[in-house]
Amino acid sequence: MSISDIHLDVLSAVSNGHYYDPHSILGAHPHENGLTIRTLRPLAEAVQIVTGKExxxxxHVFNGIWEAELPEHEVVDYRIQVTYAGETSTVDDPYRFLPTLGEMDQYLINEGRHEELWRVLGSHVRSFTGPMxxxxxxxxxxWAPAAQAVRVVGDFNYWDGRVNAMRELGSTGVWEIFIPGVGVGARYKYEIQAPDGSWRQKADPMARATEIPPATTSVVTKNHHEWMDAEWxxxxxxxxxxxxPVSVYEVxxxxxxxxxxxxxxxxELVEYVTDMGYTHVEFMPVAEHPFGGSWGYQVTSYYAPSSRYGTPDDFRYLVDRLHQAGIGVILDWVPAHFPKDEWALARFDGTPLYEDPNxxxxxxxxxxxxxxNFGRREVKNxxxxxxxxxxxxxxIDGLRVDAVASMLYLxxxxxNGQWEPNMFGGRxxxxxxxxxxxxxxxxxxxxPGIMMIAEESTAWPGVTTPTEFGGLGFGMKWNMGWMNDTLRYISEDPVNRKWHHGELTFSLVYAFSENFVLxxxxxxxxxxxxxVVSKMPGDQWQKIAGARLLYAYQWSHPGKQLLFMGQELGGEGEWNQDWSLDWGLLESPLHRGLHDCVRELNHLYRTIPAFWRDGHEGFEWIDAxxxxxxxxxxxxxxxxPEDVVVCIANFAGNPHENYRVGLPFGGQWDEILNTDSVDYGGSGVGNMGxxxxxxxxxxxxQYSVSLRIPPLGALWLAPHRD
Structure with missing residues (x-):
């Protein structure tokens, strides 16, 4: 096809970088008389095509488009020698390369079934070998199916996308280009022409690295990390x-x-968590987010670890080190919603693309x-x-899925009037x-072996029931009922707690209906x-004692447990994302005692399988x-049968002398935990071990024991073993 056969409107669109298929005009095109090569070089003084032999x-044929005829009858390797303002350089041509997405990739994307989407969309460093x-x-x-045109802008083209317009791949809605000479660290965005003809610059939804906020550009990256966690x-x-055992430290x-x-x-964190005996660390969302005050829950780059704290390989290194120390890693994941920042996912191609249009x-x-838009297959993909x-x-060993309830209910x-029922009339x-x-x-x-954990705050049935039985298919669910009832109970003054006793015990009515995390x-x-400490009534000693008691109750209650960072230090202040934790509290014996108590709880929990058996058979009331x-x-x-622990929790502000507790059998019992121990800053009321x-x-x-029960204290008894 000669230049005269191409409609002027097409040439204009190509030269201005808003044609949906620039590769059909630019690049190399064999025909019966030889090979035509066209390249877009605006403002060039001269252009030469260089092959291995000539x-x-x-x-120049039209508005920055240059054309050369070669005698070859098939595509050859070539470069472009271009002169600007008297300076000549040799560059490669992005329009001489085949698509980097294969037919199967395109088929799976169309079907919404590409399980490794990150390998084909986004930016990827590649190399090709040719004769030259x-x-x-x-x-x-x-992916921008409603776009009229898409082009790449970045450092490498002086943020002028006309020379790097992308091609649309069939009916997939995917636009693609390979740009030679670009490398790791290059900053880029997409310029997208919406159906109304307007242009917008957008960060890459599949970017695997970004600039440090508040900058918003995507960054080309490549994985160089060599994993050392094969055993894990x-x-x-x-x-x-x-x-x-699953004892989680939220960070x-x-x-x-x-x-x-x-x-x-x-x-530092690996050393600390190892010493404290936690089995897992759960990171609040690390996917890139523009506003630090959102704590990561308003994500703009779902595939990029936040550059605030380092590179993607730096994050891999952190996970690797935790695994080598025997610590699992859970990550908060936020698929329920995303912010409206105009440079990110919102109205990405000029239409409601990722968001539900209703x-x-x-x-x-x-x-x-x-x-x-959970009903759109590409969004779900x-x-x-x-x-x-x-x-x-x-x-990552587990994902804690944020705000599940907000997704489940229309x-x-x-x-009323702000929502509409589903096709069956339900919510x-x-x-x-x-x-x-x-x-x-x-x-x-x-x-296999990972954890999918739901933060689901309602009584939706079957959250942790497998999908083949009609459930949502999560492995675990946060027990928000236990949390709300328990924190409300412990905020009451001990003299009033008897009127709220049901808030303490109600969780056992449903404790085995799901696989719970507390x-x-x-x-x-x-x-x-x-x-946590400031929620407690009383003076400082009573507050800290109440926290020790609460944690002992939590660790011994059926279910796994999670504690947010800093609550083991016993500070009065709320968490603030702009400040470090108050590590100076550990200089106080009372605060150090709480910290050491949590460490001991983790040690006992991990070494006593009775605490992991979370079904009905693993729990039995003595007196509720x-x-x-x-x-x-x-x-x-x-x-x-001998793996038994008797747990007593006294939420009264006074001790109980000669308090008799039924036992499953007789013999000697070790007092393996007393949260009122002087080692933890307690008063030392107990039973001499x-x-x-x-x-x-x-x-x-048939059997029982008479005990001294400490104030605001918990005792754990286990059969004595020589």
């Missing part, structure tokens, strides 16, 4: 987390200790954000692949349910709620009804 002058040598550069691919990953694949990466970054955390579904009234990306590219935070978001089921089923299929999370120590004493007692049972079970019927049992 150099041919090109002719190796060419290195970066391929760019982005092999063991994980053969284990069921539900059958083992905000930026404020545990200000300024550490991912690599600093790999030294105004009664597409915006979240509480958070001022957009809600994903974007999110499912994102979950897999963190699990597989960063070896009327979530909406008044359930059927598309979101299907999305969650697909995410969970796919994550577990591809990554969370005392960041949400409970912000926005005027105060820290002594509200006048503000006291409860219960048994935790393991699989071994060893007690004798007597054949005195009590609490409906």
């Amino acid at each position: 150099k041919i002058a090109a002719t 040598g190796v060419v290195e550069g970066v391929s760019f691919a982005v 990953m092999d063991q994980r694949a053969h284990q069921n987390p539900q059958a083992g 905000h990466a930026g404020s545990w200790k200000q300024g550490l970054g991912y690599r600093g955390l790999a030294d 105004p009664l579904r597409g915006e979240h009234p509480d958070w001022g954000t957009y809600v994903f 974007f999110l499912v692949a994102n979950a897999l990306y963190w699990l597989e590219e960063f070896h 009327d979530y935070s909406r008044e 359930e978001n059927l598309e979101a349910i299907e999305f969650l089921q697909e995410t969970n089923a796919t994550a577990y299929r591809r990554n 969370p005392i999370s960041h949400d409970e120590v912000v926005h005027g709620k105060g820290s 009804s002594d509200s006048n004493a503000n006291l409860i007692s219960y048994i935790r049972r393991g699989y071994d 060893l007690v004798e079970g007597e054949e005195v019927p009590w609490n409906g049992r």
